[in-house]
Structure formats: structure tokens, C-alpha cells
Amino acid sequence: MSILICDPDMAWAEKVRKHFTQLNLVADIANNGKECQLKIYKNKYECVILDIDTIHHSGAEVLKFIRLNFPMIRVVLTVSSSKRLDELLIVKEDLANMGVSTLLIKPYGLDKILSVVEEQNFHSSWKSIIENDVLEEEVEVTVQDNEFTKIDLHLLSLENAAIFDCYVRLTKNKYIKIFNRGDVFNKERIAKHFSSSKDKSIYFKTKDRSVYINFMNDFILKTVKSNEATTSKKVLLAKSLTEKYIEEVYTKGLHPQLMNEGKKVCENMYDIILGSKDLSILMRDYRENGNDDLAHCFLTSFFSVMIAKNLNWKSSRTIEAVALGGLIHDIGKLKLDRKIRTKKVSELTEFELAQYKRHPELGVDLLQNCSGISESVIQIVYQHHEYMGGDGFPNKLSGAKIYPLAKVVGLANSFVHDMIELNTNPLDTIKALISNRNKVLRFDPLIVKALISSFIKSEEK
């Protein structure tokens, strides 16, 4: 692992660098914020330890630079005290959105900083859980709602021990911890909380989301292979995993560890689609009733893979590129103003629309600095709004000039957008698309046909 340390206390920075080097980590020092940015630009670091009070480009400026240009880098932010954040008008809860993986308050020891840096292996920590059969008392806690992530109880693998502390929400910012990490799930306790409650959600700390993603990738792989679950359950599992993955990417950035997880997410999606014979019937009536933005990413990826399968594309590398391209096709929107991001396209002003149309290029800017992203994925992100007639953006490409994989994701993107916007099932959405001549002409007829095939049973084809 390569680490860059930027701290106004140069003696301390040198001490940390020496410590890391002795442990065979590649560590470098930047004397100030400007040098920090330059070094990040020139070299590939996986982790930056950045002090908020760094000079010649403040810590906040360097953070913004990393967030916009190198979001895959993990940032450990150090501050002299909690008060210092208040003085700088930085809200602790906003740090994750600013690209900070971990906050460290000074003074901290060499062991502490090492454990934080090594935290990158945290995501697979569930593999070393020691099961605990003795239930402790439930504990009521007051924690901000925004520190939690929720999943449906039925998506939790109750056969295994809890992979993280599990909570039930009582009211605003009030929770009760019902299981500790490692606890064997107790049926009576689950029944006590959920049998008469409408909310069937289990809450866990958002910091554990990477553990959930890693666990679910493994769990789905086993489930698909064993063929124990129904197709509908497999789709639900893939949806939950994908949505948590997208949330993690959009808050933490595409760092290398998350890239690896993304590959596994896509492989799992591919295996489910390839291995489920009754998927066409199930997907005819699919109804989306979750978070629209997250569902959009999942469904675009899902239908892109369905199309690729129906086009008889065999290369797993191609299908994985389509799946990942479908997942992160809109990642460039992260660089747009929040105001533009949250508005409907039809409600944007002329200026805002021009900004919005830059999102494919902005996505490429972000991805070009991510190691492990294939050129295929980059081209998908770049061209997913190009249309056959040359009336798309950003380059008004037409016909055969559009990259075939981008044509697939482009159609899936438009189709899923309509499905969520019109609140219709996939079959009705495709009917509406076919009857809209202007719209259907935007897409390659072969690819439209492949999408339609997704809803036809193999014996009906």
C-alpha cells in the first residue's frame, strides 16, 4: 500500500513515514497542501493522511481536490481537536460526503494510525467473527439517524451470526441494540421486535456497510451456486447488495477495494441473470418501490446485462463491463451542483441543462484516475446519452459511431428512467416505448429487440 502524509508537524510526519516504511509500506511526505495535490496528481496513492490545518492549500481545499479528481483514494483526516472542526464550520456528519474515510483527533499514537490505515481490510472482518451464543441485555442508544443504514429483516442471513451490531429504530435518533456483532440470532428476540411491527428493518451503522457488501457478495455467490433460493429472492438480494454498493461508491468514492467489490457485484448479477430460467416472467411484472436513484442504477445494470445476454454476447469481460457501466453510468453527476443533481431534467433552466449535459464527460474525468477501470466502462459512461440519429450528447455521435456497449446501457438507462418516472411495470414500459416512434428511433433496433426478448419466455421466442 502507498500512503502520503501531509501534516504541518513535519517531525511527526517523518516519524509516521519511518514507522510505515519499516513495516514495508510505501510512505511519502508532502510539506504543504499544494505539494500534497501535486504528489497525488503525479503518483498513485491508496491512502492520504491529511491534516485539516495544512497550509498553502488548506486541508478542506485538498479534500475537495481529492474528492473531485481522485475519489478512489482513502483519506484519513487528522485534526488538533473536535473544536477545530467547529471553528472551521465543518460538520462532523458531512465528513463522509467530503470524502473522508476516517477522522483522527490528535494526539494519536503510531499504532492507532497503523490500525486505521490497515482498516482497508475491515470489509472482510466478518470472516473472523467469533460466534457468541450468550445474549446480552438490549441497550437503548441515542445516535443520529444519518449514521445508520437499513436493510429488510428478511434479507439478513439469520443462519449466520450477526456480522455487525444490529439495531431497531424506536423514534428519531433513538435506537435499541438487539444483537452484538457475533451474536447468534435469537428467534424470540426477533419475534418480540418484529411480529407486530410494521417496520421490518434492521439498522446497522453505515461504517459497517462495506462489511455488508463483502458479506453479501460471498453469500449471493453461494446462494446462486446452491440453487436454494427462488429467482425472486435472488433478484432481491442482488438489488439490496447493488444499492448498498452504489451508496458506498457515492459517499466514499471508487477506491480500489470498492472496485474489487464492484467486480464481484457484477459477476453475481451476471450469474443470476444467466442461471435463472423463469426471470423473463418475473421481470414482466417487476414493481419498483424503493429509493428511485438507487433503483435506477441497479435496474439499468440489470437490464443492460439482460440485453447483453439476449444479444448472445458471451465474453464475461464484456458482460462485466456492461454491468459495471450500467451501475456507474451517472457517476459524473457527483461533480454537478447538488441543486442540478436533485432536479428533474425537465425542470432545469437552460444554463443548468448545459451543466447537466456535461455529466458523461465529468464521469470520464473521475474514472480516468481509477486504476482497474476498463476503457469499455469509460466509453459506456462517456456515450450513454448518444442516440442513433445524432441528437444525443455530449458529441452527437450517430449510428455505428456509438460504442455498442454504450448503446446497450443507453437503452437500459432510458427504459428504466421511464419505468420509474411512469411507475409502470417493465412490460407496460416497453409497450409504451415501442409505440413512441421518435423515442424508439433513438436506439439500435437490434438492441431494442434484445430488450423485448427479456420478457419473452424461451419457449415463446
Ligand SMILES: [Fe+2]
Ligand atoms: Fe446519464
